[in-house]
Amino acid sequence: MTFQPAHISPDNLHRGVKMALDTGEVESVAHGYALFERYRVSIIVGEEVATSRAHQVALLTMVNAGRRSLLGGVHVAGPLDVPLLIELPGIDTSLSEAVVSLGGMLTAKPYDGSPTIILGEANIAVAAGAPSIIATFDDWRGGVGPVGELARLSEGADATLGAILAAAIAISETFQCLRGYVPAARRMVGMSLWNPGALDWQADDGAPAIRAAPNRLWLMGLGHLGQAYLWTLALLNFEDPAEVEITLQDFDKLTEANDSTSMLTTLDCVGQLKTRVMAKWLDARGFRTRIVERKFDGDLRLTADDPQIGLCGVDNLEARAALDEAGFKLVMEAGLGAGPDEYITARVHSFPASVTSRSKWGGLERDRAKGDGRAYDTLLEAGAVDACGLVQLATRTVGAPFVGVIAACLVIAELVRRLHGGPEIEVIDLSLRTPHQRMSVASVQPIRPWSHGFARMRLSQ
Structure with missing residues (x-):
């Protein structure tokens, strides 16, 4: 079975294989794919x-x-x-x-x-x-x-x-x-997920059965994280999925590289707008969807008819800085590590919080990978990419879908836990390499009582 594209570009390089390029452990892209095929x-x-x-x-x-x-x-x-x-x-x-x-x-x-x-x-x-x-x-x-x-x-x-x-x-x-x-x-x-900071996860913490989940959500970004949110939400066993409405906001099209990290992407959807593909999948599952095909740039202003809960799946710092300025009553955001060592990390935030999203991310610039591995030199020497293409290739993030799914579980659990009267958490920080060292910080601005709507779960008799 052959996975390597005939011509490597920033839009088709497997985001897992890229970590082998970035670490320098392989001499070429072909060797990187051969490694991952083992x-x-x-x-x-x-x-x-x-x-x-x-x-x-x-x-x-x-x-x-x-x-x-x-x-x-x-x-x-x-x-x-x-x-x-x-x-x-x-x-x-x-x-x-x-x-x-x-x-x-x-x-x-x-x-x-x-x-x-x-x-x-x-x-x-x-x-x-x-x-x-x-x-x-x-x-x-x-x-x-x-x-x-x-x-x-x-x-x-x-x-x-x-x-x-x-x-x-x-x-x-x-x-x-x-x-x-x-x-x-x-x-x-x-x-x-009831008590993410507890290290003894096997001990019974007396958490209640999950009986409901929020029914109106606004989701920004439909890549790695956004699709992990949707996979997690869509698998919840709602009594009536038609009670759940999800607003999907994105402006980009799916690429071949999305297939390596994003849970709802398949190669036959490449080139289509992410919003349309995700809406079609959710509609077939029985949910109601709305589409917003524009960037989330801070100019968005909600009306009383819009969902009051926002889920952020974008990695753009400018967009993240504006998260608590659009009028959502609650925003959940997750950020994933990007490099060959950091890809295994995740940090989850909820807003309102002890600091604003603007003070957390405003004015920051994202660090970009340099692409110093031997495989990048091989691409350049072989004429497979020019210098500009090499920079674009090197600055694409490393990623693995299971990291996004774990982050999605934490994000969705935060919403469900608040609905069930559980503890509210402002920050969760973890590395899957050293999961016992994760950090959890309680929210200093609780938002009870819950008033944003919910749909019930179907439970076995």
Whole structure:
């Protein structure tokens, strides 16, 4: 299977492969793609996927994020010829069809030598010679740990948010393991979305069942983060998705590079406006959508009829500086690291906060990568790009979709937690390389009572 484009450009270079270029560990783009084609994962699923919507959510999140990160493939073994319990546009028959549609590969046993993720009570033996981890979750918690060491959580059939979190952490640990980070996939890693600062994520924190989520949102930016928000929101099991309205704001078109980081992008959508593609997908899922095709530049002024909650997925500092000036009653924002070392980091903010968005980001300029790796020299010497093209290529960000999904879980959980009367958090800062060192800062400007509207969840009997 060939992944490398015939002609490399800033709009088609895989954002994961780019980290191998930036570190200088490969001598050419071709070597970078060849390296990532050796990265693969096996997933073994248990009988739970036949009856548990949450287990299906976890599996499909792993497949979706995994195939974009690991070019050697996501190989899934287990009882997959069961009805699909999730409403996914264009897929309405079996779980196995959904796995293949999202880029997974069906197999009878784990791929020898690759890391293995176990989901549920699996009856297939793991392959020797590589780490094996269990993914587990409940409503608000998700995490992974080595086989034989991690006690599974309740893994209820309705635990969608925790299932997405556990799945993204599982792919994160697998990816970091394949990239040579020794502790990854050999340790306990998890988080409570009810109490993100708590390091003992396995302890029961008495969090309530998730029964509702906000029903009117304004989403700015439909790339890596924006699509992670939408994947997470769309998988929540609303009683009536038509009660949920999402305003989609962006002005750009999808590129081939978006496929490597963005959960709702496929290559057949390249060249189309992001707003139109995302609206079509959400409409097919049953949500209501509105489209705004302009930049978010601080001139936006909401009316009383607009959603009062903003979700920011843009990395433009000028736009972020204007976040709390448009009139939203609550804004959630996430920023991801961009370099070959920082791509694994995320910081989440809520506004109003102890400081304004203007004081936080106004006047700053984003650091840009220099592109000093040997592969960039090879491109220039071969005439594959000119000096201007090389600068554009080098300044594109490194990214991995599982980081955006974990950030999205934190952002969506903040909204859901406030709706359920939980703690309000102003800042969450974490690195997936050292997740036990994450920081959480309580909000000094609580906004209760909640008055922005909500839609109820469908719960199992």
